[in-house]
Amino acid sequence: MYTKLTGCLLLILILSSCKNENKKENADTWRTKKSAEENATHNQLLEVEKKEGWKLLFDGETLNGWHLYNDPNATSVWEVVDGELHSNANDESLTAGDLVTNDAYENYELILEWKIAGNGNSGVFINVQELPDVPTAWQSGPEYQILGADHMDYDVPEKRPGCLYVFQPQKNKVEIEQGQWNTTRIKQMNGKVEFYLNGVLTAEEDFSSPEWKSQIANTHFAKYPEFGKTTEGKIALQYWYFETWFRNIKIREL
Structure with missing residues (x-):
């Protein structure tokens, strides 16, 4: 009922x-x-990452561990804003140039996040030799390409984001979302390097091989005697006239 x-x-x-x-x-x-x-929470390591040997290359507050290439005392275009490493392209009184690590690395895994102006051009140089007679980081260090989706080179196969700049097209095609954060991963072990963009493998090369030397000889880099010569060096972030932002930069030596 x-x-x-x-x-x-x-x-x-x-x-x-x-x-x-x-x-x-x-x-x-x-x-x-x-x-x-x-x-x-950005620019911090998880406990598991610390146990795995990861270290921060950017603390989110200062430029500690970095300096302007060949000009460590300059007031440069690089600044920290809201926990992000930013290249200030709007103040012409600042010294322009690439930002380079104080330390050199050989066998390592590097991870960082970046975003860039639509027509912006930047990159990550590895195995950089900071020498007085080498004016810029790109004259010694091979480049992981960073590019805005509106840049005129975006659809040039050997210049797309994640490429080993001018040497290879993307090994696997991947796009970026303009204005969004993208993730770069670079792994180098005994001269063998792997590039990843947003989790996708985009380049592989052996910097210790005769084939690599032959590739250099067939490009404009052949006239720079230090280019691609070593499998150890500093890491540099490229400045190229437009705004770029970086965060969560971390490395572990292998």
Whole structure:
């Protein structure tokens, strides 16, 4: 027999069920990628990363560990703004140039995030030899290409983001979302290098091989005697007239 008491109990069960469903929905929403990104803490290492040997190359507050290539005391275009390493392309009173690590590295894995102006051009140079008679980082260090999606070279196969600049097209095609953060990963072990863009392998090369020397000889880099010569050196971030932002720069030696 249906009574008022039975009706009340049924209503309570329905309300309770709705409440639980709302809790589940809220929990699922909390776990979404968007929420994770919004609540991420940048320029810090997780405990598991520390155990794996990762170290921060950028603390999110200072330029400690970095200096302007061949001009360490300059007031440069590089600055820290809101936890991001930023190249200030709007103040002509600042000294322009590439930002280079104080230390050199040989066998390592490097991860960083970047975004760039639509027509911007930048890169990560590796195995850089900082020498007084080598005016710029690119004259010694091979480049992981960073490029804005509106740049005129964006669709040039050997100049796309993630390429080993001018030497190879992307090994696997990958696009960037303009204005969004992109992830670069560079791994070098005994001269063998791998480039990744947003988790996709984009380049492989052996800098200790005779084939690499032959490749250099067939490009304009042949006239720079230090270019691509070693499998050890500093890491540099390229400045090239337009704004670029970097964060979460970390490295572990292998």
